[in-house]
Amino acid sequence: MSRTATAAVLREYGGPLQLETVTVPDLRPDEILVRIHGVGICHTDLTAAAGGVPVPVPVVLGHEGAGIVTEIGSAVSHLAVGDAVVLGFDSCRQCRNCTRGRPSYCTRFAPLNYGGTRTDGTTVLQDSEGAWLHGNWFGQSSFSSLVVATERNAVRLPPDVSITLAGPLGCGLATGAGTVLRVLRPESDSSIVVFGLGAVGMAAIMAARIAGCATVIGIDPNERRHDLARELGATEVISPAGYDDLGRHLRRLTGGGADCAVESVGSEAVVRQALSSLGSPGVCATLGLRAGRNPITVDQTHLLNGRTLTGVIEGDVDPHRFLPELADLWRDGRFPVEKLVRTFDFTKLDDALGAVRSGEVVKAVLTFDN
Numbered sequence: 001m002s003r004t005a006t007a008a009v010l011r012e013y014g015g016p017l018q019l020e021t022v023t024v025p026d027l028r029p030d031e032i033l034v035r036i037h038g039v040g041i042c043h044t045d046l047t048a049a050a051g052g053v054p055v056p057v058p059v060v061l062g063h064e065g066a067g068i069v070t071e072i073g074s075a076v077s078h079l080a081v082g083d084a085v086v087l088g089f090d091s092c093r094q095c096r097n098c099t100r101g102r103p104s105y106c107t108r109f110a111p112l113n114y115g116g117t118r119t120d121g122t123t124v125l126q127d128s129e130g131a132w133l134h135g136n137w138f139g140q141s142s143f144s145s146l147v148v149a150t151e152r153n154a155v156r157l158p159p160d161v162s163i164t165l166a167g168p169l170g171c172g173l174a175t176g177a178g179t180v181l182r183v184l185r186p187e188s189d190s191s192i193v194v195f196g197l198g199a200v201g202m203a204a205i206m207a208a209r210i211a212g213c214a215t216v217i218g219i220d221p222n223e224r225r226h227d228l229a230r231e232l233g234a235t236e237v238i239s240p241a242g243y244d245d246l247g248r249h250l251r252r253l254t255g256g257g258a259d260c261a262v263e264s265v266g267s268e269a270v271v272r273q274a275l276s277s278l279g280s281p282g283v284c285a286t287l288g289l290r291a292g293r294n295p296i297t298v299d300q301t302h303l304l305n306g307r308t309l310t311g312v313i314e315g316d317v318d319p320h321r322f323l324p325e326l327a328d329l330w331r332d333g334r335f336p337v338e339k340l341v342r343t344f345d346f347t348k349l350d351d352a353l354g355a356v357r358s359g360e361v362v363k364a365v366l367t368f369d370n
């Protein structure tokens with residue numbers, strides 16, 4: 001049985017994402033078919049579309065999908081038709097890091113998430129001419145009304161949360177929240193500085209409030225985001241322009257230096273500012289992905305005083321444990337995803353991409369007419 005769907009296809013790096021009719025082949029035993037209700041646009045999709053991630057083209061991007069399971073393969077045991085799921089990144093669930101509960105460092109992360117095919121080299125999408133398209137982007141390729149995923153990366157949503165808005169839990173929001181709640185683990189009444197108030201940074205701010213941080217400082221040149229950051233939990237929000245030495249200003253604001261910093265921009269200048277905002281001891285997590293090599297010079301003398309610079313992928317969380325926790329926090333009003341999101345109909349994909357690129361929206365979610 002072949003199934004048709006509408007998907008946004010990238011045929012060349014730097015080219016447009018064009019809506020096309022695609023077909024999805026029969027499921028393998030471990031696969032599920034998901035009818036997507038909403039999919040967030042993450043910066044990694046834009047980086048990939050520009051050629052900054054080694055995923056082959058033609059490809060369907062999108063990796064913050066959520067929807068309803070409409071078919072399951074014969075070996076699927078933990079999900080059923082009709083389940084509402086959010087799709088996370090893919091991981092093998094078997095390697096040393098996966099079995100230790102750290103699947104974002106899965107030894108097979110790159111082929112599973114950027115390979116564009118199943119592990120045997122076959123793909124899950126064909127265009128209207130019958131030519132194969134690359135799919136399996138983050139185990140989903142969810143800029144599509146129908147998606148092939150697996151139990152490995154599909155997490156059942158609790159009732160009473162919006163399926164349409166849940167997709168960003170799977171990447172951007174888990175990245176920011178996981179970095180705070182699972183990696184930095186700030187003490188209550190500690191201080192934290194968050195650089196970059198996109199969806200990742202805003203999730204870090206919400207998580208800092210959940211953790212009970214006394215001082216939560218957000219930094220972003222886009223002042224349209226400052227009020228939202230305050231509403232979500234920032235005790236102070238600063239535009240970096242106008243400070244000759246932002247690090248010194250932040251050390252003063254935090255009474256000698258922050259306990260933690262989250263850096264979601266990825267530029268050398270911002271990583272250095274984040275490090276220089278730290279007290280002693282202090283930890284800075286860098287999350288911002290830049291295409292290709294991204295060398296950063298760090299002053300070893302500065303690190304010696306008990307300071308740590310660490311890199312974090314996907315919040316270092318196991319989606320199967322962490323996403324239901326985030327969904328529960330959302331339902332309790334402590335992680336208000338809806339405040340970050342503007343929805344766009346899938347046919348208005350170009351408008352959504354424009355709004356993301358210009359910084360006009362914090363998180364764009366594409367919705368489908370189901």
Ligand SMILES: [Zn+2]
Pocket residue numbers: 091092093094095096097098099103105106107108
């Ligand atoms: Zn693994």
Ligand SMILES: [Zn+2]
Pocket residue numbers: 042043044045063171172
């Ligand atoms: Zn992402």
